[in-house]
Amino acid sequence: MRRLTRLLCAVVPLLPLLVIASSCGPGDFDPQSKLASVRILASKADKPYAKPGEAVHLEVLSVDGRADKSRPMKMYWLPFVCENPRNDAYYACFAPAASDAGAGDASDAGRGNAGLGLLRPGVDLTPFLKTGPTYDITVPKDAVTSHRVVPGADVAYGVAIVFNVACAGHLEIIPADPSTGQQQVPLACFDENENQLDPSQYVIGFTRVYAYDERTNTNPVFDRFTFEGSPIDLTKGIDMDRCTTDKRRDCPELKIDVAVTEASWEQNPGDKDADGNERKEQVWAAYFANVGQLSGDARLLYDPVRGKVDGSEIKYQAPNEAGDGSLWIVAHDNRGGATWVEIPLHVH
């Protein structure tokens, strides 16, 4: 089977689509669903699509999956809203204005980067940053009108980008790295001894809030959760026996499934097929666990064309050790909507 997979992986470049289906990813790496480091899993806005001038409440889901939590993880928010960066590219929010022109299509960098580029490396940014899982912004009133006209976009829009950092230390500005061109990471996480921490200790995230004059979107709403076909009581969580075999692949596979309400599968105005029929959103659920092992990272719940997907469950293998842990399920739609739930896991 391994040889077959290798063969398939060699063939799939000709079938780019099959890359997705053929599980050609690295076989020995920890999956995204395994939480063993500082992680941001998702963020959500109370209004994924906001009107210009509206206040938006942002919330981020971060998890400290490290075994050693002696230096606690904190959630920082960079104190600016980056409005309409060039080509809507998040990295353009940090581009120096002088070099932002890039190739041809010059426009300004995202407005409101709070002069990050003016700060010198070595400065501890912590005193200037808001901390905590939530952040409130106001979408600029000219968010839509100041966005350049995009040919092919069905309606005018604007975008506001907010950056946050989960860091087990403090944040400092770092010098530009010429090897990454336009994609500059302007800051990093340092410990109390001014040592730059490795990626397991920090995550720099960003969330986009799209602004439309009329268009709206709501976050998905969970409908039900099942474990081996039975409903899950979210207050009690899931009880299961530990896996007693030495080989992980021989551990029993337990089915976990989630559903969102039918109403969560909203119309997607502007998404019309070649025949002009309007279609709906794509909705999927991402799974994370800090104990045990999941069979994948995410499962499709609704497809814009085929509707509700049957057999969307994911398989879970309990750990060999007894103890408690958590399972996080994040439901996304493809218009920036999200919701999540944390389910306790009790392994006996």
Next chain:
Amino acid sequence: MSLAQRLRRSFRQGGTWALALGLALASNSAHAQQPKKDEPPPQSGSSVPRGASGAVLVPKDDPNAPPPPPPPPVAVTPPVLTRDDGAAYPAEMLAKAPRETVDVKLVLVVDPAGKVTRVDVEKGSGYEPFDRAAVEAARKLVYEPAKRGGSPVAAKVRHTYEFAPPKSRIVGKVFDGTSRTRPLAQATLTLRAAGAEAPAAGSAPARKVASGADGSFRIDDIEAGKYKLIVTADGHETQEYDEDIEPGTERDMRIDARRTGETPKPGQPEGPVEEVTVKGEKPPREVTKRTLEQREMSRIPGTNGDALRSLQNLPGVARPPGLVGLLIIRGSAPQDTNVFVDGALIPLVYHFGGLSSVVPTEMLDKIDFYPGNFSAQYGRVMGGIVDVGVRDPKKDGKIHGLAQVDLIDARVHAEGPVLNTGWNFAVAGRRSYVDVWLKPVLTASGAGVSTAPVYYDYQAILQKDISKNQNFRLFFFGSDDRLDILIKSVNASEPSLAGGLSAHTGFWRMQGRYKNKFSDETELKLMAAVGQDFLDFTIGDNFFKLTSQVITSRVELSQKVAPGLILNTGLDMLYVPYRVDVRLPSPPRPGEPPSGPQFSRPPLNVGDSDALYRPALYSELEIVPWKGGRVVPGMRVDYAKDTRSWDLSPRVSARQDLTTSPRTSLKGGIGVFSQPPQPQETNPVFGRVGLVSNRALHYGLGVEREVNRNVEIGVEGFYKQLDHLVTQSAGNVGTGRAFGLETLLRYKPDERFFGWLAYTLSRSVRRDSPGEPERLARFDQTHILTVLGSYRLGRGWELGARFRLVSGSLFTPNQYGFFDENAGANLPLQQYPNFGSRLPLFHQLDIRVDKTWQFKQWRLSAYLDVQNTYNQGNVEGVSYNYDYTRSTFAQGLPLLPSLGVRGEL
């Protein structure tokens, strides 16, 4: 002596038998003109007007009137031929010349000035070229005019041209034993007509020559026919060879004179290796034209006998990653090369981008490959040209069939005559088996499969030789690939690439082709094709749907305007009405990192109907200014309606033979090559309006040498200067260069072996815009070495091997970056500039074994093609973990055997 001089030209004047059939205005003039006193009386037997039976024609004004007195006799002298340059043996008849002498009987009208004013064929030869040559020659005859009573008058005469088949020649070398290294002097070679075991009375005597000190021999002035060549030498066995000599050919033989008691070495043919060449083959119009023949196409190891995949083994062609079927020529992007099937552009070369060619090898005659500096007849691209030649159905009057099954697909093929209509047909079809083994794999990976990947292709030909110079063919062919699956597992780094996934790509063409060689000087080639292309691709809420009707035509007229000067003029038309509906995210510009997963930006929508209209005119002169020299200047004018721009593309190529035996040629060329932007590049949504064509300036200089009839070696340097390159959404701001050196040592197919060693050293760089640094082009490969060969062992066995050693592909390293919270995906920081790192060296050995069983009525063959025989873990890419903090090399094909079985009638 030239071929024309060797022709035996003769004529018989009509003096005695072909007396003047009549004088112009014979009867009336005869009566109107009164004889003058000093006119001589008519000579007995001289021409007077006569009817069909030979009776004298008499006007019958009044049937009741008494017969008039006979006119006084008038002296009439027939015309006398004073100049005849003879009729040239038609060149096009050399290949199919009749072995007997043919003659053409003409009736000429000679005016009072002695000029031939009219030529009628009284009795043709049965071969139109001979008749035409005779008529053309007769028009140049000069006569002393016929005289009547001493005054010049018009007259009719008969005139006959004879065409004797041109003589042939046998040359060669005799070797001592089977060494192939020691020439054998003083061997006696006796040539005598087949069946004449001893010289018979009246038959041509046997001719004897002796081999020289270097073993060489030569027998000239051989009439076409069947012969027996007997080789005798002291201490050597007497060897006899049956030779069927065609007219006007030179047969080049190598003869191994076996010593008495010596046996052939294993794998060595038991007879002589005979090699037939017809001298004087016209060199190509291009600096470099590489032609793959059927046997090479179907037998190269590691290709599963796939014709177009065999191209990837030629110099100047880079190795695409994995099994991808991209044609990357001299550092150009794949879209910079066009592939034609008999002159008709096709949109797809391979099923599913690389599994197998859309036209099966059995249908092909040859593949012509032009890696650069190509003729003005081709345009709209600045990379290379591949022109696939489809063969005519077999014309032996029998029905032939073929069925083949391998692990990828199954195919059938039939061809033969259409009753006794003179038409011939061929039909073929193929269906893949990929779905059979891929469906379980996809299902196991969690995908719902409606249609597992499957492909078809089909071909049908109707062909007729209208005359010896006219050929008409209808060719219908097409291809269809489709899949339809539901991906339930969402990819962490690209969530939008999930859900319903369907793809349907294909095309069909109906092509008509007509060729007419009006004369030695004039030839017309016509090709027209209509068809449809379709590309329908959906994933999640993104889709791309394109349907286009394609109309292409080519007309080329070749006219020899003077000795050593041929003018080729042509029209190359492309008209493509299309409908496209697209919903896709905006692609990043070259060198610009993506701004996130697909749906991180609102997708763009395009619904558009328009037409691509790209006519072109070209003209080219083939000049032979002196012996061994050849210069081909040309000009091509292209118009592109989508950019509303004209492109002028002047080109010139030249070659000069430095030595003739063996032939060594110096060749070179320079030219402008323009390529209109891709449709998406000029689209106002995904691209930019106001673009003009990409442009390349090709320089090429090389030398090639035919070491002997089988072995040739060539070295060629190339340099391409690229400008006006379209950078996505930024305009014609890109520039680039590609340069390198190509070497090819080739053993052309003979009865036993073919193979070559190809090495390319090259570099290809791009600058996306003036402010950006120069970077390596995506498909740059510094070293490309390919060594391959295939040998017929005897008893139906053939063994081949291919070894490739190639620089690793380029890639762009990623590192830990940001986390996109809307998508739940980590986004990497990409190294800048892109494609700055190279994967490890690629090397692979492929082996192919064929076995053929010949039965009375049919033939069965099987092959085993083993790719990556020593299971080298070649690196084809880099895999990362979800946050790009860890990476590993992704390996390519493991050892992969492929088995096929074929039956042929």
